[in-house]
Amino acid sequence: MKKIGELSKVTGCSVQTIRHYEKEHLIASAERSEGNFRLYDESAVERLLFIKHCRSLDLSLPEIRQLLALNRSPGSQCDDVNRMMDRHIEQVETRIQELTKLNEQLRMLRRSCTNRRTVEQCGILRNLSATSVSIG
């Protein structure tokens, strides 16, 4: 049985994060030692790695909770999993589009000022001051 520090090392999740996941019911309340220290077995390692993998895909803690719940009822249809993934992918793609557009605007704005001008002549500040959002 591992104490929380060792679990942290093995999984790469910080100690506070593990405690946080427990509070959020993503992992079960751990057994305690005589001195009230949390004790974990291998299943805790697996579960944490599952959560970590999900987090690396930007899934939210409630989304992960849902996946874990589905995992516990292995006979049910997995349409729910698919729907969640589809929605998540859509969100990510929307954000990519937004950022791409943003990047174009920023680059255009950046081109409006060369170094060594004074602030007074700075095209960036002038354009930011313009009421219209379009920069041309």
Next chain:
Amino acid sequence: MKKIGELSKVTGCSVQTIRHYEKEHLIASAERSEGNFRLYDESAVERLLFIKHCRSLDLSLPEIRQLLALNRSPGSQCDDVNRMMDRHIEQVETRIQELTKLNEQLRMLRRSCTNRRTVEQCGILRNLSATSVSIG
């Protein structure tokens, strides 16, 4: 002179947001009426639109504060403005790359499950459980 509700309508910033900007010193403390209501003139409108424009470019409030400070010393070089913009553009582009990679992983994961399977057979959950992050 406008009260905060009218300023909100004109600029499209919410009332709370305007008060928040005041607390964060992005706009000056407004004059007050006899009844302690905030009163604004046209310069407040311009300033808020400047801030709004910056926010639409995902500039942080501290970054905006810096731009506003530079704006007040019109004789100084605007290298600082350029540096900030370059750094910001870099951040946005990094985030786009991250999300693009994430999107590929999510799509690959999504393909590992067709509807109408049971959770037990679900490739998504199986892959998320795999220790390795790579999905193949």
Next chain:
DNA sequence: TATAAACTCTATAATAACAATAGAGTCAAC
């Protein structure tokens, strides 16, 4: 055996940029 180092515990606050609410006060019109 004493004590120091390293670890753990709970609880609370901070992060970013607001949104939402509570409870109270102001102002105009009817």
Next chain:
DNA sequence: GTTGACTCTATTGTTATTATAGAGTTTATA
């Protein structure tokens, strides 16, 4: 005078952690 629309301050909530504070536990060393 009272209703409704507005405003005020102060506090809490949002997300997923991170960072404390202050206390207790365990292990290693002197």
